[in-house]
Amino acid sequence: MAPILDIQNLYKAYGQTEILKDINVSIEKGDFLVLVGPSGCGKSTLLNCIAGLEPITGGQLNIAGLDMTNVSPKDRNIAMVFQSYALYPTMSVAKNITFGMQVRGVDKATQEKKLAEVARQLQIEKLLSRKPSQLSGGQRQRVAMGRALVRDPALFLFDEPLSNLDAKLRVEMRTEIKRLHQDLHASMVYVTHDQIEAMTLATKIVVMKDGVIQQIGTPAEIYRTPANLFVADFMGSPAMNLIPAKVHQDGNARRIEITRDGEAPLVLTDRRGLDLPQDVIIGLRPEDITDPASRQGDAIEIADCMVDVVEPAGADTYVVSRLGGKEVTARLQAETDVRPGARASFAFDLAKASYFEPKSGIRLS
Amino acid sequence: MTDLSATQGAGRPWGRIALRWGLYVLLGLFALYYLIPLFVMVTTSLKSLEEIRSGSLIALPREVTFDAWTKAWANACTGIQCExxxxxxxxxxxxxxxxxxxxxxxxxxxxxxxxxxxxxxxxxxxxxxxxxxxxxxxxxxxxxxxxxxxxxxxxxxxxxxxxxxxxxxxxxxxxxxxxxxxxxxxxxxxxxxxxxxxxxxxxxxxxxxxxxxxxxxxxxxxxxxxxxxxxxxxxxxxxxxxxxxxxxxxxxxxxxxxxxxxxxxxxxxxxxxxxxxxxxxxxxxxxxxxxxxxxx
CATH class of the missing domain: 1.10.3720.10 (MetI-like)
Known part of the structure; x- marks a missing residue:
């Protein structure tokens, strides 16, 4: 079966300015693709190109095996949910949801049936006669989703649908979208700048920067093996520790030397036999620098460091020290007795370490 | 101390009231200035020619008549035509x-x-x-x-x-x-x-x-x-x-x-x-x- 969405060598330019450069992505039926990146990276433009709201400058865009280059949005068999919800202000909730069917000339009975179905699914039955201005943010969001669901499209498109909601509601709606995806086995493309949303929702993530795809992969791949320094830094919170280091060959092992202010350098040993140049940037997630008691294994290196700041965060305690001229965050258990200004010993899990080329930022090995 | 704060407290509302009244008087004058022409137009239109000649411009009509209105609407002359x-x-x-x-x-x-x-x-x-x-x-x-x-x-x-x-x-x-x-x-x-x-x-x-x-x-x-x-x-x-x-x-x-x-x-x-x-x-x-x- 052809992929639901297949994008080949897509380019998009406004005049001389290239917004999207050589985009290649494809997803299968049932995939949840999340486009993530900082603002201005082109992710929303890419979504608009998929929707047909923006023409593409070059390349190929197929939905369900059909070339979409000259197909108008209404004929693409897609539905879209917008950041501002884009509900029609003068129409009731029911009219908002059925407007599309009305335009397409679906008969009244079917409209009523589908409306009732969707209203039940989203628990908005009681709101059907209200105007959008009489709804809360969360309710508006539901209506906007209802408008998309009622279409039963080949592909759902979401343009930062949760960023106008407050933090608590955002988490609730996130779960709801995930459940919807599971229940419907629908194919979705979702744009966000929030890496946590990306991690929790996606079956496949595309990380973008300046109109170029940085990495495509499952959430685990993106998290564990970021393709470059940008992805490493962007995905994950608190961010991955990226520390400049020198590599010394020692048989099959590599000794990673990290400078420290006013004391001997920290030396960690990676036994994976990686092929590394002399200067690298080592990337370690905060959870891979932790209490010595909680982590065992061959790749664990125990070392003492000076503690700068201790930040209790409820479930965990984050501890900041200075290594290689950078603030390095470690993630410890909540009830740690580490104190700022004192030395403490940490377990570094070198099996999880990533290495990057300092100049290009590209992942090594 | 108490005296001082009392006089200050008393002075402020008085100043505010005076300001408010000054504002109203000024606005009232402007409104009057704008409304007088309309007043003169309406009263004059309701007077007879006799009364206009003898009376004052801003006086109310002694005798209200709509003759001028009917004439203006139906048979005043614009040049040679009088409709x-x-x-x-x-x-x-x-x-x-x-x-x-x-x-x-x-x-x-x-x-x-x-x-x-x-x-x-x-x-x-x-x-x-x-x-x-x-x-x-x-x-x-x-x-x-x-x-x-x-x-x-x-x-x-x-x-x-x-x-x-x-x-x-x-x-x-x-x-x-x-x-x-x-x-x-x-x-x-x-x-x-x-x-x-x-x-x-x-x-x-x-x-x-x-x-x-x-x-x-x-x-x-x-x-x-x-x-x-x-x-x-x-x-x-x-x-x-x-x-x-x-x-x-x-x-x-x-x-x-x-x-x-x-x-x-x-x-x-x-x-x-x-x-x-x-x-x-x-x-x-x-x-x-x-x-x-x-x-x-």
Missing amino acids: GLRPYFWNSVFMAVPAVMISTVVGAMNGYVVAQWRFRGANVIFSLLLFGCFIPFQVVLLPMAKMLGILGVAGTIPGLIMVHVIYGIGFTTLFFRNYYVTIPVELVKAAKIDGAGFFRIFFSIFLPLSLPIIVVSVIWQFTQIWNDFLFGVSFSQAGTQPITVALNNIVNSTTGVKEYNVDMAAAIIAALPTLVVYVVAGKYFIRGLTAGSVKG
């Missing part, structure tokens, strides 16, 4: 109503296109339309006369309608454009995905939202077109003159005794429709003008 303002009043109605409607509809359409369908050169076209608002009437008189002649509508009411529509489009486009730019573009995108086309989106989504700005456009255009004198006097002929031109003729072409009461009544009749429109739709006017500045 009052009535035919010219209807000329103005037949000119102003279609002109207001057409220019408002075209302006709404233009505003919708310029604000929501950004096409290549949209800003240039909008700037040119806007520039049209600033062209003085006198500049277009001769070219317009030539155009009307070529189109064969010189000296007719349809010709006047055309002139007013063309001149009004700049303003109405500006009104609607500024109203529609406050509407998020995502609304159009959502409607496009729902399958609605250009006109469907306009009629189903934008027009129902537009009542306040339609009222603004109607009031503005009606006032402009009804009160216009220059186009009326330039592009009409006997029989198609709007009421403003007829009013001028009544006041200026009388020989012998100047009938001030008839002149005043005629002036009030000529001004009445704009007054009515404003009273009926005035609150929408204010609301429409401020719409967009505050998010609903």
